[in-house]
């Protein structure tokens with residue numbers, strides 16, 4: 414349920430994100446405010462998160478201590494965040510638990526892969542999709558006999574979401590052997606939203622589980638793990654990264670049906686998850702989340718995560734989703750007007766909905782040079798390369814080249830393939846506005862119209878990155894830990 418003042422609260426959160434007003438001196442000597450379009454990699458920290466941490470830190474204590482005041486307070490709040498997570502993803506606390514680990518989705522996905530392999534050893538196949546981040550691919554490859562990468566379907570002009578017919582076909586081909594389908598809720602490359610509940614239904618019909626990589630979903634749209642009228646649409650496991658939901662420095666999160674992690678020894682052992690230890694044996698706690706959280710947890714990060722989730726919950730994720738859908742559709746429309754811009758993935762919002770990210774290339778122009786020029790001359794922070802999703806990026810680039818193949822010579826095509834072996838990604842968070850999109854579009858128009866000029870300003874390194882001929886970014890003048898400590902200790 415959203416707060417009645419959701420829009421006003423959203424406005425406050427967006428204005429106050431930390432780092433939104435950071436300015437840099439650019440290659441042309443001007444100082445401007447940075448435009449942060451890299452939230453898919455990591456979101457900025459909300460001010461409310463920082464202020465909650467400032468209020469909490471005087472009481473900081475280890476949650477494994479018991480009797481002193483700070484320990485009681487820390488332990489209570491640490492557990493409150495677990496409850497908040499379950500509420501945030503609509504997971505019934507009778508059936509589901511959540512635990513925190515590592516610094517993002519990667520740690521969670523590895524834990525899930527190992528645990529489910531041990532829990533259901535007779536099922537040695539995992540289905541995933543071609544759209545996945547390596548973190549939702551390699552852990553399954555490491556622990557299972559076979560991983561099937563189900564393709565994305567062709568929509569009107571380009572690839573859309575995962576192909577449901579091919580998914581069903583793969584389930585039939587591997588009848589009785591599929592442990593789980595692990596699917597991204599939202600692509601970190603194209604922002605395309607997958608029909609996760611349809612896939613859940615399909616998985617459950619075949620006795621398989623459904624695991625959702627929600628790294629790119631959690632900050633952008635509501636998640637409903639349980640409580641669907643048709644319980645087959647409920648999700649079994651979901652993994653997300655706290656640093657992608659406005660709380661950098663917070664842990665990775667796994668939300669899972671308790672029974673899937675019960676009755677086997679947890680993968681990680683150590684302090685805090687055992688009842689009693691003798692020199693020749695030990696008994697493991699039956700309680701969640703303790704049994705999955707060996708060692709001292711990331712307590713401070715978790716408090717920050719709780720603050721971020723509660724703040725977003727007060728706004729209402731429906732309100733955020735509506736706002737961001739408007740922004741991404743605006744961005745798609747404006748970007749499609751830039752001459753020679755290839756946008757990857759289906760762009761028709763009626764056929765394929767997106768949230769959070771758009772990846773593109775200027776035709777015949779290196780993605781790395783586009784990203785360098787956007788940064789150095791326009792103060793626009795974007796990511797480039799393959800975004801840890803090599804198979805998906807490769808497939809989309811090849812598809813776009815196929816359209817060119819007929820009118821280009823082999824040599825021209827080879828050159829183009831070399832330039833487009835990655836992409837540029839603009840990604841959005843609650844703090845981005847149409848003004849940011851307009852600035853990106855204007856910059857791309859300018860770069861597109863002045864390609865030769867930008868090429869003369871940079872040298873390409875053997876790594877594929879570009880360095881400016883004269884402009885140097887002196888980051889140590891802005892910040893270094895050593896200088897900050899020296900300064901703080903002398904003033």
Ligand SMILES: Cc1ncc(COP(=O)(O)O)c(C=O)c1O
Pocket residue numbers: 453454516517518519520546548549597599600601626628629654
């Ligand atoms: C869809 C998706 N899954 C998994 C990950 C891995 O997350 P982390 O780096 O937080 O472990 C990412 C990171 O970008 C992602 O976008």
